[in-house]
Structures are given as structure tokens and as C-alpha cells.
Amino acid sequence: MNTQYEAVIVGAGFGGMGAAIQLNRLGYDNLLILDRESDVGGTWHVNRYPGLAVDIPSATYSYSFEPNPHWSRLFAPGEELKRYAAHVADKYDLRRFMRFGAVVTGAEWDAEHAHWTVSLRDSAPVTAKYLLTATGFLSQPRKPDIEGVDTFAGAVVHTTDWDDDCDLTGKRVAVIGTGATAVQLIPEVAKAAAELTVYQRTPIWVSPKLDFRVPKALQRLFAALPLTQRIARLAGTAVLELMMVSGVLHYRQAPLANKLAEQWCRAHLRRQVRDPELRRKLLPRYTFGCKRPTFSNDYYRAFGKDHVHLETSAIRRVDESGIVTADGNRREIDVLLLATGFDLWETNFPAIGITGRNGRDLGAWWRENRFQAYEGVAIPGFPNLISLNSPYSYSGLSYFTTIESQMRHIDRLFTAMRRRGATVFEVTSRANEAFLDRMTDRIGDSIFALGRCATANSYYFNPHGEATLLRPSSTVNAFREAASFPVDDYSYA
Structure with missing residues (x-):
């Protein structure tokens, strides 16, 4: 059986586009990006309610390698985030990989052919050597369970x-x-x-x-001297x-x-x-x-x-x-x-059915063995899978710090795999368990373990009562480890 694509990416939001940009940088050009919606942007395409805006400063909510000097406000309104997503898709020529209205129903690892078979609701399955899931943390709306x-x-x-x-x-x-x-x-x-x-x-x-309107003069300064905007981003x-x-x-x-x-x-x-x-x-x-x-x-x-x-x-x-x-x-x-938010854990971890080696079901395995993912991206038993929306993956308050640290991880992992002449990677159980132990220890220092959180009804906590959404480290630490983790934490074939 021929493998159709080098990689399939599920999700055309900022996470999926970041993954595609990184794979392009590594020389992968036979990609397919699948998204159930009608255009790019993920949550910024779906949401358009009155008052919608980014809830952190706009300068921090963008790719560091693709700054936008033209945000109209310190906290940009939603339509500007949507336009920024379209700009990124066009500038990095990502639309040629995208297929919209494509509802992914599941993915299964085919050990014989060493590739993933991705099932779609209304069309034939597709196959890819690598599967990257970028379905977003806020992608499954929660409907209230209220009588009537x-x-x-x-x-x-x-x-x-x-x-x-x-x-x-x-x-x-x-x-x-x-x-x-x-x-x-x-x-x-x-x-x-x-x-x-x-x-x-x-x-x-x-x-x-x-919040305030960004003066046109300041926008022109950001465009002419990008360093000034980088300083604002760092602040x-x-x-x-x-x-x-x-x-x-x-x-x-x-x-x-x-x-x-x-x-x-x-x-x-x-x-x-x-x-x-x-x-x-x-x-x-x-x-x-x-x-x-x-x-x-x-x-x-x-x-x-x-x-x-x-x-x-x-x-x-x-x-x-x-x-x-x-x-x-x-x-x-x-x-x-x-305004009942999103269902992160019951329908979003994972957002699609994923079956790995020896029939291991990811959703069932997480619920039976604790929610876990090595460096927030890889799970033992799931070869050639990069799960971008995983336990311990979210770093800081800006999603873009998470995306860019994961891009660094992809760069280091795929480079190490190629250097070995391999085409298959899988994180070892040893490395995954060590990472989980380290994250669990660090959570013990957090507000989630030491504060009064019982009445918060917070999506930071999974159904086991563990705070496994956020990576309990600084953004600097996340970036450093993404670029320096031991490559032998993976096995290659």
C-alpha cells in the first residue's frame, strides 16, 4: 500500500499552521492539513460573538517569527486575529495543503506499512507517514446539561x-x-x-x-523597526x-x-x-x-x-x-x-479516536493510566504521532509560546531521526515515565496542589482531579528543553 502523504495535520488553526511551517522548513512538502471548518483560524474562525478579543496583549499572541505591527489595540479584537491567521496561511503558502469541511473521525497506526490511516466522515481514508493532531484546546463546545x-x-x-x-x-x-x-x-x-x-x-x-488603541505612528515604528515590537512582546x-x-x-x-x-x-x-x-x-x-x-x-x-x-x-x-x-x-x-465554554477532557483528549501500536486506544489509555505526554507531544505506543494538544503541553498564558516550543521539539526530533536514516520514531516508556514523575513533582509546588481550588470548576483539572493541562515550568524552561531533550528518549526504526 502506497503512503499518500508525508504528514497529515488535523487542524488549520495556529497550532496546525505552526506545525506545517516547521515541517516545510525541514523539507517536507507533501502535506495534508484537514479541518472541519470552512477556513483557517481555528477558534478565531469559529468564534465571532460580540466583544470577542484576545485576552492577553496582542504582541504576545502571534508567532515571534511573524510579528504583526498593525494590531489596532493592545488587546486585538477577534476579527484581527482571523485576518492574521489568513495572512500567515497566505504568506507561508499553506493553503495548497488545506482541505476544509473535512471531518476526521479517527486515525489508526498500520504497523505493516508503517503509516497512519486517517478516516474521514464523507470521503475515503488517507494515509500518511506522520500524524500531527492540532485540534486545539478550545474546540469542543460544552452544552449545558439542564433540563428543558x-x-x-x-x-x-x-x-x-x-x-x-x-x-x-x-x-x-x-x-x-x-x-x-x-x-x-x-x-x-x-x-x-x-x-x-x-x-x-x-x-x-x-x-x-x-487596553488602548495603538497609535498609527507606533504601528509604523513597529513596522520600520521590528526590534521595538520585540521589546513590547518581551515586556x-x-x-x-x-x-x-x-x-x-x-x-x-x-x-x-x-x-x-x-x-x-x-x-x-x-x-x-x-x-x-x-x-x-x-x-x-x-x-x-x-x-x-x-x-x-x-x-x-x-x-x-x-x-x-x-x-x-x-x-x-x-x-x-x-x-x-x-x-x-x-x-x-x-x-x-x-457562554458555557468548552469540554476539554471528555471529548477533547483526544478530539478524534486514535489507535496506536497493538490496538492501544489513546483516549482509553489516558483514562486508565493517567493523562500524560512526553514533553507535551509524544505518547509511548503511538509511533510517528505528534499530539500538539496534550497533557503538560500548554506553557505560559499565550498559546503561541506552546506552539513555538513544540515547533522546536519537532525540529530536534525529525533532525535526529533523519540523521539515523530512520523514518519511524516512538518515545520510550522510560523517558515518558521520567517526564511524568518530574511534572508531578513540580505540580506539588503549584497553586493547584496548595491553594483552595475545590470550588473553581476549572478546566485545568482533568477528570482524575489532576492539574495536567499546564506545563509546570517557565516558558524559558519549555523552550530550552524543546531544543535540548535527549534524542535517545526516542527509539528509531
Whole structure:
């Protein structure tokens, strides 16, 4: 059986494009990028709800080798991220590899032919020597398991499937959810709705957002002198590292950083919410960092408006025209907005069925043997697989630090394989177990082990209660190890 492609990449978001760019640099040109959506961009193609913007400084949320000097704001709106994705696809000539509307249903390792067979919903399977999964962490929408949602007669809109024809002007609107998406959405909905009720399960830590329009003169400076933008990127990264690495992952060694971040957020809440009872409801009861924090200058203010209501009683059921809470209160609504986030663990690890050597099912193996991946990319028993959305892969707060450290790993691994005249790689169980032990030890110093996280309902924790999404190290460490890991941690054939 002939192998059709050198590599199949599942996902045409920033992770998949980064992998394709790196493979091109290594000389691989017979690639296929599959994506179920209609265009590039991943989450920035799917999401288009009002208020959508990147929630970290734009300069840090881009490839370091492809800076964008033309961000209009410090925190760029979503449509600019979508345009940036299209720019990258065009500049690096990636569209010739892309096939859209291609729903991957599974992949299986064929030991006889030493390649992967990738199954598609509406077309014939394809084969490739290497499989790279870049399905994103935020790719599987979570629908709330609430009685009666399907019986509601009005419009029901999930933020990942925004209906541009849904006019909220003068409507009675309900939003379920108060995560990072809702923090951006709620102030915008409040501007249009006649009445807005927000149903909160878990409050979120919110920091002031130092956002501003980037002057054209500064954009021209960034374009003319890229070093100036690199300096801005380093400054933004340093702040994010302080919050995530020092305050969250190194909590035992630097508890003061976490305390300062928490007090900063508390002060922001006090400034913007004068009503002590409302402030009590909006104040998280879990330690800062147990759940991803966010930035906003408008979220708390929205609850100060007379037509905006915060409901903290659990939802009992939804009927044809309203929502009933556990305390018996019922509120009539016209539109139901679901800002209920994403299902990371149950449907996203992995996002497709992957069967490795000797019939090993990746999803079942993870659930039976703990969630794990060597350096966040490789799993024993799965030859020639690079899993870009794996346990311990996410580094820092910017997804691009994760992507670029993984690109370095691919470069070192594929170069070592070629040097040996091999075409198959597989991480050894010994190396994987040593890495898992090291990550487990480091998590013991983090807020996830030492803080009050039980009430956070955080996607950082897997179904076993372990915080295995984030790599418990600095971005500098992740980059260093990606470029220097022992190549003998893999076997080659």
C-alpha cells in the first residue's frame, strides 16, 4: 500500500499552521492539513460573538517569527486575529495543503506499512507517514446539561455558533456562564438588551484591562523597526510569566506574587461594584490562578446597571419561555445565550479516536493510566504521532509560546531521526515515565496542589482531579528543553 502523504495535520488553526511551517522548513512538502471548518483560524474562525478579543496583549499572541505591527489595540479584537491567521496561511503558502469541511473521525497506526490511516466522515481514508493532531484546546463546545433547554421556544445561541441575525435589541436576554467568554460578551449584550439576567455558577477573577488603541505612528515604528515590537512582546511576556509561573506554578516559592495578583483583582472589584451584596456574589471563593483569570474594564460595571441582574441560585430547569432556579424563582426571557465554554477532557483528549501500536486506544489509555505526554507531544505506543494538544503541553498564558516550543521539539526530533536514516520514531516508556514523575513533582509546588481550588470548576483539572493541562515550568524552561531533550528518549526504526 502506497503512503499518500508525508504528514497529515488535523487542524488549520495556529497550532496546525505552526506545525506545517516547521515541517516545510525541514523539507517536507507533501502535506495534508484537514479541518472541519470552512477556513483557517481555528477558534478565531469559529468564534465571532460580540466583544470577542484576545485576552492577553496582542504582541504576545502571534508567532515571534511573524510579528504583526498593525494590531489596532493592545488587546486585538477577534476579527484581527482571523485576518492574521489568513495572512500567515497566505504568506507561508499553506493553503495548497488545506482541505476544509473535512471531518476526521479517527486515525489508526498500520504497523505493516508503517503509516497512519486517517478516516474521514464523507470521503475515503488517507494515509500518511506522520500524524500531527492540532485540534486545539478550545474546540469542543460544552452544552449545558439542564433540563428543558431543548424545549425553549425562543432563540438559543452558543457563543461558538453565534447567530448574526439574532437581534438582542429590546429583548429579555439570559446568559448562562461567567467564564472568560462571558466576561467579554456580557457588557456588549447589556448595551442592547432591555433586560439581562446572568446565571453564574462560579465567579471569575477579573483584573483591570490596560487596553488602548495603538497609535498609527507606533504601528509604523513597529513596522520600520521590528526590534521595538520585540521589546513590547518581551515586556508583555514577562508580565504573563509573573502571573502564571511565579504566582500560580511556583506558589510554594513565591506566594507573595499570587497574593498581590489576588489583591489587585479585589481592589478592581471594590472600585467598580459599590453594592456589598453584589460584590460578595462576584467575589471568587477559590485561590487566584485555580481557574484562568481574565481582564476587563466593563464586566463588573455591567452589573451596576438597573436592567442587569446576577442570579447565583442553580438553574433547576428551562421551560418554553423562561428559566426556573432552585429557589423557585422564574424569569421570562426571549433569548438564551450559552457562554458555557468548552469540554476539554471528555471529548477533547483526544478530539478524534486514535489507535496506536497493538490496538492501544489513546483516549482509553489516558483514562486508565493517567493523562500524560512526553514533553507535551509524544505518547509511548503511538509511533510517528505528534499530539500538539496534550497533557503538560500548554506553557505560559499565550498559546503561541506552546506552539513555538513544540515547533522546536519537532525540529530536534525529525533532525535526529533523519540523521539515523530512520523514518519511524516512538518515545520510550522510560523517558515518558521520567517526564511524568518530574511534572508531578513540580505540580506539588503549584497553586493547584496548595491553594483552595475545590470550588473553581476549572478546566485545568482533568477528570482524575489532576492539574495536567499546564506545563509546570517557565516558558524559558519549555523552550530550552524543546531544543535540548535527549534524542535517545526516542527509539528509531
